[in-house]
Amino acid sequence: MAKAQKKQALGRGLSALLKDPENDIQSSSDKNADKVIGNVVELDLASIEVNPFQPRTKFNDDALEELASSIRELGIIQPITVRKLDFNKYQLVSGERRYRASKMVGLETIPAYIRIANDQESLEMALVENIQRQDLDPIEIALSYQRLIDEIKITQEKLSDRVGKKRSTITNYLRLLKLHPSIQNSMRDGDVSMGHGRALINIDKEKDQLQIFDRVVRSGLSVRATENLVKAYKNSDNKIQNIKSSKSSIPEFIIKNIDSIKKNLDVKVDISANADGKGKITIPFNSEKEFKRLKKILAGD
Missing domain, CATH: 3.90.1530.30 (Conserved hypothetical protein from pyrococcus furiosus pfu- 392566-001, ParB domain)
Known part of the structure; x- marks a missing residue:
């Protein structure tokens, strides 16, 4: 003391x-x-x-x-x-x-x-230290990498050394910036994950990318189901109307009820299931206070 x-x-x-x-x-x-x-x-x-x-x-x-x-x-x-x-x-x-x-x-x-x-040194210090220490969302990290590359005039190889990340990791983040802005915003809000974004980035046509994204959100598709949906799209000559429902699609009874579950809990709920109705519900929380709030709702207290 x-x-x-x-x-x-x-x-x-x-x-x-x-x-x-x-x-x-x-x-x-x-x-x-x-x-x-x-x-x-x-x-x-x-x-x-x-x-x-x-x-x-x-x-x-x-x-x-x-x-x-x-x-x-x-x-x-x-x-x-x-x-x-x-x-x-x-x-x-x-x-x-x-x-x-x-x-x-x-x-x-x-x-x-x-x-x-000076300002350039301050920018570099702020971006590098925050990337390493803070829990930034994927888009914030991607923007930080891009700013270092553009404003500090640093290559991806040198950036990899500076932030202690593999070059492939940095490339994966930077590719997220090619997603439609509405998808980027959903990632920032936590509605979809970086895994969803990495799958959707493989769709070149913006209109189709948004349509598949809309289906992912409405059906609460998991990352794996999203990857399968994108694969089906690519295998159908990039024609979205030719995509058939796969066995990993969310059953109708879940689609009809997922919104009421999210509304009742007031958090993003991730639901994954197969066509037979077998699956799981994941409910995230960010603090002990939020955990206790969810527990009270689920316990019916």
């Missing part, structure tokens, strides 16, 4: 140093820069702005509330990373969830690592 208090006191001391106009550190060669760069500093939340290069655009409210509760009880365990913009003005590089949750709790300061970087 004494060590933690000493570290926190040091952070506050460095914070006071940064607020002194005579110590306006702009580069690593400036006076006292070595005392700040690489160390944890307590910064005013009001002095930090959100990074416009942040690839994450959606934040789960339940997950933020859980993080806020954890911060309220235990404090910030992992400091955020910021870059210096001007005197006592900073911009997030990584850690926006911690930043948002801290504001929810009502904290006035937050521990942070300070970096001095």
Whole structure:
């Protein structure tokens, strides 16, 4: 405990140093820069702005509330990373969830690592760190990869080394950006998975891609069933009207009732079944709070 208090006191001391106009550190060669760069500093939340290069655009409210509760009880365990913009003005590089949750709790300061970087370096740091640390949806990851390639002028081979992913993995993500925007949005909302998207991308004709996508959503098809549907389409000379119902198609009694199940539970429900009516229902949840809510509904409490 004494060590933690000493570290926190040091952070506050460095914070006071940064607020002194005579110590306006702009580069690593400036006076006292070595005392700040690489160390944890307590910064005013009001002095930090959100990074416009942040690839994450959606934040789960339940997950933020859980993080806020954890911060309220235990404090910030992992400091955020910021870059210096001007005197006592900073911009997030990584850690926006911690930043948002801290504001929810009502904290006035937050521990942070300070970096001095230009916009391109900041973009690269933000994208790479978020790809590695955050639970981005497939489209956000794909957009992050594409931005690194376009704006940092990096090849897929070098990107593979930078983010620690196989080149084939990066290619699979990038291909998702060729899907129709409505399919991309459904992936971002969690209505269909990356597996569904990878299957649908094999359909070149946009109109047919959307029609098959609509069938996948309406019938609640699994990834395997979607792959079979696309295969049937390809084997029918790319004529959607020639696709016959396969044994993996969802039975009519499920199609008629799936919407009422989703509406009652208020979550996306994944149902897979064969023509004989044998299958399974998968109900996802994102937090303990949501799990208890679902349990209460299913138990009829």
